[in-house]
Amino acid sequence: MNLRLGTRGSALATAQSGQFADAVVAAASTAGGEAAVELVKVTTKGDIDRGSLVGLSQTGVFVTALREALLAGECDFIVHSLKDVPTQPYPGLEVVAIPEREDPRDVLCTDGRTLAELPEGAAIGTGSPRRAAQLLAVRPDLDVQPLRGNVDTRLSRIGDGLDGVVLAAAGLNRLGRGDDATEPLSVEDMVPAPGQGALAIEIREDAPDELRTLLATLDHTPTRAAVTAEREALRVLDAGCAAPVAAHAVVTGGRLTLHTRVIGNDGTLALNERNSGVLAEAAAIGRSSGFSLLGRGAERLMGRA
Numbered sequence: 001m002n003l004r005l006g007t008r009g010s011a012l013a014t015a016q017s018g019q020f021a022d023a024v025v026a027a028a029s030t031a032g033g034e035a036a037v038e039l040v041k042v043t044t045k046g047d048i049d050r051g052s053l054v055g056l057s058q059t060g061v062f063v064t065a066l067r068e069a070l071l072a073g074e075c076d077f078i079v080h081s082l083k084d085v086p087t088q089p090y091p092g093l094e095v096v097a098i099p100e101r102e103d104p105r106d107v108l109c110t111d112g113r114t115l116a117e118l119p120e121g122a123a124i125g126t127g128s129p130r131r132a133a134q135l136l137a138v139r140p141d142l143d144v145q146p147l148r149g150n151v152d153t154r155l156s157r158i159g160d161g162l163d164g165v166v167l168a169a170a171g172l173n174r175l176g177r178g179d180d181a182t183e184p185l186s187v188e189d190m191v192p193a194p195g196q197g198a199l200a201i202e203i204r205e206d207a208p209d210e211l212r213t214l215l216a217t218l219d220h221t222p223t224r225a226a227v228t229a230e231r232e233a234l235r236v237l238d239a240g241c242a243a244p245v246a247a248h249a250v251v252t253g254g255r256l257t258l259h260t261r262v263i264g265n266d267g268t269l270a271l272n273e274r275n276s277g278v279l280a281e282a283a284a285i286g287r288s289s290g291f292s293l294l295g296r297g298a299e300r301l302m303g304r305a
């Protein structure tokens, strides 16, 4: 099979698409067949028109352009960072696989000092309200600064106006820059974004069975259950990737435990909800967590009521 994988041109997109392409080739050979995967660069509106991103929800800008290229037949499948994918399904496409996830944690990158070692008032960069609020909950003295741009740009700011930045471990690891992480932040102090560290593989609904079957072999059941719960909570809370909503599910021994957190912007107030059950109930666990949080005033905390 000759396959075209549509990807953005950023370093992270290229790295994760390339790594997934290798996994597809290996899976085909394990199945006794053969596949060749060609990376097709899709230029997205967000890549061309960076200025317009300010104030816009990041969610969807990059994802939509890739999806349009897939629907138009410019490629056969696409790879998304799941945390950037809106929760509503996209007509004509289906998520055929969610591979085993990378480290879901956020990490602090500094000149070597841990969060506890940073001096009072240290400047930490992050563009994420979720990260900002949780940092301030642990260290109210920190000077949290807005930060945008790709992973390289963000890392280059350490020692240049910032004492540190917070990034996803998965992104650093996929770029081969895991050593730039000074300290992984615990999933208790810094609950990750729903779906963080996971990828979603999409095809057209009318894709050939051979392609669907091959990609489906790369689905990872525990990861799919975990991210299903996390994203259902997010969907019920009606929040995007820019919202101060965090959700992290752990699967052990056939059971799934979901921790969902909604945080006020200054980090002083947070609502936490924990729910668990069997994997088959993943979606229901996420939904009930989301509804509990709404019942407890999550909308007020998110500034919507």
Ligand SMILES: NCc1[nH]cc(CCC(=O)O)c1CC(=O)O
Residues within 6 Å of the ligand: 081, 082, 083, 084, 166, 167, 168, 169, 170, 171, 195, 196, 197, 198
């Ligand atoms: N919002 C940007 C983004 N989207 C996906 C990742 C990499 C981590 C992942 O795959 O979840 C990143 C960078 C970051 O948050 O540091």
